[in-house]
Amino acid sequence: MSTDPLLRIRDLRVSYPAAGGMAEVVHGVDLDLAPGERVALVGESGSGKSVTARAVLRLDPDARLSGGIELEGVDLLGLPQRRMREIRGGRVGLVFQDPLASLNPVMTIGRQVMQPLVIRGVSRRVARRRAIELLERLGVRDAEHRVDDYPHQFSGGMRQRVVIAIAVIAEPALLIADEPTTALDVRVQARVLELLHELAAERGMSILLITHDLGIVAGFAERAVVMRHGRAVETGTVDQIYNAPRHDYTRALLAAVPRIGGDVTRPLAVIGAAGNAPEEEES
Amino acid sequence: MSAHAAAKPRTRRRVPVVEGIALAVAALVVLMAVAGPLLAPYDPYAVDLSRSLLPPSAEHWLGTDSNGRDVLSRVLYGARVTLPATLVVIAASTLIGLLIGTLAALGGKVVDEVLMRITDIGLSLPAIILALGLAAALGPGLSSAVIALSLTWWPGYARLVRTLVREVKDAEYVDAARVMGVPQGRLIFRHILPNALNTLYVQTTVDVGAVMLVISGLSFIGVGAQVPSSEWGAMIAGEANNLTNAWWAVAFPGLALLLTALAFNLVGDWLRVRNDPTIRQEAR
Numbered sequence A: 001m002s003t004d005p006l007l008r009i010r011d012l013r014v015s016y017p018a019a020g021g022m023a024e025v026v027h028g029v030d031l032d033l034a035p036g037e038r039v040a041l042v043g044e045s046g047s048g049k050s051v052t053a054r055a056v057l058r059l060d061p062d063a064r065l066s067g068g069i070e071l072e073g074v075d076l077l078g079l080p081q082r083r084m085r086e087i088r089g090g091r092v093g094l095v096f097q098d099p100l101a102s103l104n105p106v107m108t109i110g111r112q113v114m115q116p117l118v119i120r121g122v123s124r125r126v127a128r129r130r131a132i133e134l135l136e137r138l139g140v141r142d143a144e145h146r147v148d149d150y151p152h153q154f155s156g157g158m159r160q161r162v163v164i165a166i167a168v169i170a171e172p173a174l175l176i177a178d179e180p181t182t183a184l185d186v187r188v189q190a191r192v193l194e195l196l197h198e199l200a201a202e203r204g205m206s207i208l209l210i211t212h213d214l215g216i217v218a219g220f221a222e223r224a225v226v227m228r229h230g231r232a233v234e235t236g237t238v239d240q241i242y243n244a245p246r247h248d249y250t251r252a253l254l255a256a257v258p259r260i261g262g263d264v265t266r267p268l269a270v271i272g273a274a275g276n277a278p279e280e281e282e283s
Numbered sequence B: 001m002s003a004h005a006a007a008k009p010r011t012r013r014r015v016p017v018v019e020g021i022a023l024a025v026a027a028l029v030v031l032m033a034v035a036g037p038l039l040a041p042y043d044p045y046a047v048d049l050s051r052s053l054l055p056p057s058a059e060h061w062l063g064t065d066s067n068g069r070d071v072l073s074r075v076l077y078g079a080r081v082t083l084p085a086t087l088v089v090i091a092a093s094t095l096i097g098l099l100i101g102t103l104a105a106l107g108g109k110v111v112d113e114v115l116m117r118i119t120d121i122g123l124s125l126p127a128i129i130l131a132l133g134l135a136a137a138l139g140p141g142l143s144s145a146v147i148a149l150s151l152t153w154w155p156g157y158a159r160l161v162r163t164l165v166r167e168v169k170d171a172e173y174v175d176a177a178r179v180m181g182v183p184q185g186r187l188i189f190r191h192i193l194p195n196a197l198n199t200l201y202v203q204t205t206v207d208v209g210a211v212m213l214v215i216s217g218l219s220f221i222g223v224g225a226q227v228p229s230s231e232w233g234a235m236i237a238g239e240a241n242n243l244t245n246a247w248w249a250v251a252f253p254g255l256a257l258l259l260t261a262l263a264f265n266l267v268g269d270w271l272r273v274r275n276d277p278t279i280r281q282e283a284r
């Protein structure tokens, strides 16, 4: 690629304290993300996807990181904590694996969405305005009033939009979405991915989408990195990975995808989906 | 109103009957404490021995005591003594408990260790012995009782706050806020403490009844509020030997004490249930 990467990860190794020393769980991962690019990080459970994502923002104080992580040319591993805090939520937004648990139960939705702006010195009035606009853009109806509600008054799908709003309100250059849709039913999943896609396109924002489901990658990402046991085993465009997987493990992952070809972002008919309320009627 | 208003009543369940009554009683006691002097038909301290130990009548709804003082007026004034004393104990204990508990939970191993040892010492002090000691040192009186009780009551809150803060600080939403670059101070005051306090204030409401009983108990055994005072425990102590021939002089302050303690207890329990996030989720 000719453009300078937004994010450049080289030989990233992550170890955690374990009985009798440090246990390495990520063993040298390389990853590049161009500005505006959408890349999927795919792999089975425990392959080190979340650990890699958290390492980018240096979120675990007891994790030992080595290798290189550069964001917009700045070496993040050498950055003092204060600068790191500006990057978190400012240049890089993160949506958690379980977004439904990542809202403060006793703070109004509005205050939580405004917070990344408020802590960066934006006035409350302006921040509130922007929070409402963004929530509306993300399909939260009547956002003007709903910002004064608390998380438990929101449905899963709506809380997911709130979490995304929090992650992107400060207009980060990169959004890391760690399985943002696994807690949602299939219809809502597809809609949320669509919204992320639109948002990224509108803002020229890059997305690193973490998932174990190759099925949702095709309609979403341009490139994919396949991880297994803490290593990146295959990197390529989504086309390459779908049509000419080089690694056995990738082939196995593909075999687990229920339908190849066709519109992979279209919702599946889910067995036993009776409990899944139609998404647009939720509150 | 807008469409979402329709969903609201489901999240705020109605107040059940018993708790509704408890809430009303608690509110009544607060009203008594605030407006007692306006409501009381007589001067609660006016001695008139010619009218001593009159049974309840139209003139004296709750009768008179051995000094001819109107029991109703004294019970009403009593709320002004017992309730504020209770609230001072609760407030002082909450403040100390919050400070010590938060520091212990967030201050690292050594701080935690030291503060928890101090808390253990506080926990091992029996309120009554300390009150007796303070009464001997400072002279008996309501303030001795309040100080003694505060000194023995905060360690429970320090423990509770420590547990709550440790729990909340690892909650995913706190991590999520940190991920968004929220600085440490804001993290503590906007995210950790408000969530911990949610449970703490339920506990303090439940404790109002207990603290009230101890204060009245201390007054009853003579180390709290002193004799002419209309503090409920002191009233009971003053008339205890008339129990057989003038039950009203003892029963009504006792009843006031019992109902108030019970009311705050029930209200606290109700708040506990209402605050329980798992129950709240179901209500959605």
Ligand SMILES: Nc1ncnc2c1ncn2[C@@H]1O[C@H](COP(=O)(O)OP(=O)(O)OP(=O)(O)O)[C@@H](O)[C@H]1O
Residues within 6 Å of the ligand: A016, A017, A025, A043, A044, A045, A046, A047, A048, A049, A050, A051, A052, A060, A097, A212
């Ligand atoms: N804080 C930690 N301390 C020690 N080990 C950890 C820690 N976090 C993760 N690990 C280990 O690192 C490995 C990779 O975990 P990670 O959470 O990155 O997996 P993942 O690919 O995100 O899986 P999933 O799809 O289940 O989320 C696991 O074996 C896990 O036990």
Ligand SMILES: [Mg+2]
Residues within 6 Å of the ligand: A049, A050, A051, A097, A178
């Ligand atoms: Mg994960």
